[in-house]
Amino acid sequence: xxxxxxxxxxxxxxxxxxxxxxxxxxxxxxxxxxxxxxxxxxxxxxxxxxxxxxxxxxxxxxxxxxxxxxxxxxxxxxxxxxxxxxxxxxxxxxxxxxxxxxxxxxxxxxxxxxxxxxxxxxxxxxxxxxxxxxxxxxxxxxxxxxxxxxxxxxxxxxxxxxxxxxxxxxxxxxxxxxxxxxxxxxxxxxxxxxxxxxxxxxxxxxxxxxxxxxxxxxxxxxxxxxxxxxxxxxxxxxxxxxxxxxxxxxxxxxxxxxxxxxxxxxxxxxxxxxxxxxxxxxxxxxxxxxxxxxxxxxxxxxxxxxx
Numbered sequence: 261x262x263x264x265x266x267x268x269x270x271x272x273x274x275x276x277x278x279x280x281x282x283x284x285x286x287x288x289x290x291x292x293x294x295x296x297x298x299x300x301x302x303x304x305x306x307x308x309x310x311x312x313x314x315x316x317x318x319x320x321x322x323x324x325x326x327x328x329x330x331x332x333x334x335x336x337x338x339x340x341x342x343x344x345x346x347x348x349x350x351x352x353x354x355x356x357x358x359x360x361x362x363x364x365x366x367x368x369x370x371x372x373x374x375x376x377x378x379x380x381x382x383x384x385x386x387x388x389x390x391x392x393x394x395x396x397x398x399x400x401x402x403x404x405x406x407x408x409x410x411x412x413x414x415x416x417x418x419x420x421x422x423x424x425x426x427x428x429x430x431x432x433x434x435x436x437x438x439x440x441x442x443x444x445x446x447x448x449x450x451x452x453x454x455x456x457x458x459x460x461x462x463x464x465x466x467x468x469x470x471x472x473x474x475x476x477x478x479x480x481x482x483x484x485x486x487x488x489x490x491x492x493x494x495x496x497x498x499x500x501x502x503x504x505x506x507x508x509x510x511x512x513x514x515x516x517x518x519x520x521x522x523x524x525x526x527x528x529x530x531x532x533x534x535x536x537x538x539x540x541x542x543x544x545x546x547x548x549x550x551x552x553x554x555x556x557x558x559x560x561x562x563x564x565x566x567x
Contacts (some may be wrong), residue, residue: 261350263341263351264350264351265341265352266351267316267353268353268354268355268373269356270358270360270361270372270522272356273372273373273376274353274377275377276311276377276378277311277458278309278310278311278378279378279379279380280310280311280313280351280378280380280381281301281304281305281310281311281312281313281379281380281382282301282313282374282377282381283300283301283312283313283314283315283382283383283384284383284384284388284390285314285315285316285384285385285388286316286317286335286426287314287316287335287505288334288335288426289429290339290340290445291334291424291425291426291444291445292417292419292424292444293385293414293424293425295347295446296414296417297383297385297414298314298349299347300383300412300414301313301314301383302348302349304381304412305350305381308380308381309456310380311350312351313349313350313351313352313403314344314349314351314352314353315354315373316337316340316352316353316355317354317357318337318356318357319331319356319357320357321362324359324362325362327560329358330476331476332477333476334426334429334449334478336446336475336476336477339450339452355373360390363392364391364392364470365391365392366390366392366395366396366404366407367391367404368391369390369396370401375408375409376407380409380410381408381409381410381411382409382410383412383414384392384411384412384413384414385413385414385416385508386414386415387416387512388413398413404508411533413466417492418444424444428444429444429445429449430465430478432444433449433478433480433481434481436539436542438536438538439539441480442536448488448532448535448536450533450536451472451477451479451516451536452477452532452533453472453474453516453531453532453534454530455469455528455529455532456472456473456528457528458471458515458517459493465508465552465553466556467486467517467556467560468519469501469517469519470489470518470532471517472516472518472534474516474538479514479516480502480536480539481502481539481542482503482542482543483484483502483541483543484500484501484539484541484543484550484559485499485500485501485502485538485539485540486500486538486563486566487498487499487500487518487535487536487537488535488537489520489533489534489535491520491533492530495535495562496520496523497520497521497563497567498519498521499519499521499540499556499559500516500517500519500536501515501516501519502514502515503543504542504543505547506543507545507546507552508552516534518532519560521557521564540562541559
């Protein structure tokens with residue numbers, strides 16, 4: 261079946277044609293650990309003739325609760341939906357996170373959201389918490405079920421004896437370790453955004469760039485990257501710069517710009533996807549435009565040699 265998206269709120273409970281095997285979590289990144297949880301959800305659903313579902317939150321609970329001002333994400337809600345649909349999930353359930361939801365006790369959380377959706381099996385990670393101030397645990401899920409659903413807990417998934425987590429992947433991106441971040445994600449890290457009008461500085465240097473509105477995505481550390489750019493389902497190799505352009509007219513914000521090799525089309529206002537392959541070098545300030553151009557030429561040649 262084609263995956264369906266359902267929205268969930270205290271006054272908005274969707275109904276389902278079949279009993280539900282439901283994976284619980286925030287699922288930012290849909291990394292290798294999440295994949296194990298999702299695979300278990302799908303297999304249990306098939307074994308028991310249930311529908312498979314994933315429940316996530318939107319917006320980020322930390323934003324709703326005022327702990328952070330802006331979402332910083334590995335994957336947007338739309339990214340997550342696309343990834344799990346490709347994995348074979350039947351329902352992508354988005355809980356509209358509010359301060360009212362945040363105040364629910366673990367018992368109320370189960371009674372408001374889980375039982376009314378005819379959930380017969382829950383799959384979650386060993387460190388899943390829920391309810392007011394994260395008072396609910398995997399043990400609470402079992403105790404509050406009263407035999408109405410079963411609980412399956414996925415144990416810690418590790419890489420090099422360390423737990424795979426979204427925060428670990430973010431740390432890797434922020435030191436430029438793209439290859440390791442991609443390994444833990446189980447796919448290449450990618451940022452989607454609209455191409456905006458820029459200052460045309462790259463064009464003046466002989467390296468025209470697409471300036472991307474990266475919105476709420478987490479940026480890797482400032483520097484130059486080997487990337488692949490997806491435009492209208494076609495992929496093109498390229499070179500990405502993340503930074504403030506210190507050599508020529510320093511910016512007051514971090515920009516994401518992509519020089520797409522052998523490409524000369526107008527893509528302003530189009531959404532494109534920047535897929536990160538590897539880190540090339542740190543951002544630095546050069547003594548002249550000519551020195552910068554020479555370095556960009558070396559960077560592009562380095563990337564082309566690796567293609």
